[in-house]
Amino acid sequence: MGTPVCGRCGHKLASRDPLSLQRVWAFWLMGLICYIPANIYPMLSTQTLFKVDESTIIAGAVELAHHGAFGIAAIILFASVVIPLAKFWAVAYLAISVKNPTGVSNYRRQLLYEVVEYIGRWSMIDIFVVAILSALVQLKTLASINPGPAAIFFALSVIFTMLSAQAFDSRLIWDIQAKEKGRTQ
Amino acid sequence: MKDFAATDAIDMLDDLIVCPQCDAVFRLKKPKNGERATCQRCHKALISPRRNAGLHIIAVALAVLFLIIGAAVFPFLTIDAAGNKNAVSILDAALAFAGGPMIFLSLATAALIIFVPLLRVLLTLYVLVPVVLDRPHARHAIVAFRLSEALRPWSMAEIFAIGCAVALVKVSDLAHVGFGPAFWMFGILVVLVIAQDSFMCKWSVWYRLEHPRNS
Known part of the structure; x- marks a missing residue:
């Protein structure tokens, strides 16, 4: 009682971390900054017998679709374009909504937060694909695949957005309801 | 009041x-x-x-431990095109980025797919074995359990498995790809990791750590 650390697990106690939102926005911005070069620079460079072929994330997916692998192209597009963009929007929306009340119910926003936290990690899939491909396809002169500079930016972007979502304190969503109830009583 | x-x-x-x-x-x-x-x-x-959740988690954790070590060392995928062969293990895949600033990415990938899951399994065993045996909990068990929970989102074995499927389709028209023993180990591993997470009731573990039965 009256101690600043949790008696059970020893973690520092704070009713609401006043810096929570600042950290959310800081990581969010870092993630967004890293996401731009991740889409401009090539993700993979494929060397076949006579030519070097460099492709960005989106170009790679389009190429897959040309080969007829629509399912895989959809997974790649979904994991590396749709999920990150949706995540930037969702985190920003949640962070703004705790300051300015919106019409969307708390439960809906809580659900949105859970989805963001759960699905954010899946963006790493493209990095792993690049890792597997560049380790596996090293066939001397015949063909070789090497990672491009976009890989590092993309990984950073995913890590920063994960940190941003973790920095968000989901209890802030419910504080508004508690405040409004207090006002009517 | x-x-x-x-x-x-x-x-x-x-x-x-x-x-x-x-x-x-x-x-x-x-x-x-x-x-x-x-x-x-x-x-x-x-x-x-759940009944006997502790025992189940320990059994699964032991299985995961051996599978991670096996999956990391044995060849994972083999590729064969016009006489050129290449076999890679998961460690090779993780270290594919080695060289220049990419070394950071190598370390991060290795951590996310091997070392974080491995560390989580070891921490889980360290915390739960004394609890299930009704012994007083291990030293620093509380810090260990907190760390294990904090690492949960950074353990990405299952995502790596889906990544494999995508990579296979990308390569399959370029060369013939075969599965090594580690591939199947990793497949089982993913299922077990998910099962382990669903058995775990955090509240019960904390409660047991605070109230050991024979103290």
Whole structure:
């Protein structure tokens, strides 16, 4: 009682971390900054017998679709374009909504937060694909695949957005309801 | 408001549970095995005890431990095109980025797919084995369990498995790809990691760490 650390697990106690939102926005911005070069620079460079072929994330997916692998192209597009963009929007929306009340119910926003936290990690899939491909396809002169500079930016972007979502304190969503109830009583 | 003596307040605190997600406070009533207590306001599962959950988790954790070591060392995928052959292990895949600034990416990938899952398994065993055997808990078990929970989102074995499927389709028209023993180990591993996470009831572990049975 009256101690600043949790008696059970020893973690520092704070009713609401006043810096929570600042950290959310800081990581969010870092993630967004890293996401731009991740889409401009090539993700993979494929060397076949006579030519070097460099492709960005989106170009790679389009190429897959040309080969007829629509399912895989959809997974790649979904994991590396749709999920990150949706995540930037969702985190920003949640962070703004705790300051300015919106019409969307708390439960809906809580659900949105859970989805963001759960699905954010899946963006790493493209990095792993690049890792597997560049380790596996090293066939001397015949063909070789090497990672491009976009890989590092993309990984950073995913890590920063994960940190941003973790920095968000989901209890802030419910504080508004508690405040409004207090006002009517 | 009535004033409570400090001891009364602490006794009362044992009867209360606060939802970690939305901060609503409830009076605690421990659910039976197989049942679950959820937060009325945000529907988060607060307590979900299972019979012999500890034993199950330990059994799964041991299996995961051996599978991770096996999957990391044995060849994972083999490729064969016009006489050129190449076999890679998961460690090779993780270290594919080695060279220049990419070394950071190599370390991060290796951590996410091998070392974080490995560390989580070791921490889980370290915390749960004494608890299940009704021994007083291991030294620093509390810090260990907290670390293990904090690492949960950074353990990405299952995502790597899906990544494999995508990579296979990309390569399949370029060359012939075969599966090594590690591929199947990793497949089983993913299922076990997910099972392990669903057995774990955090509240029960914390409760046991605070109230060892024979003390």
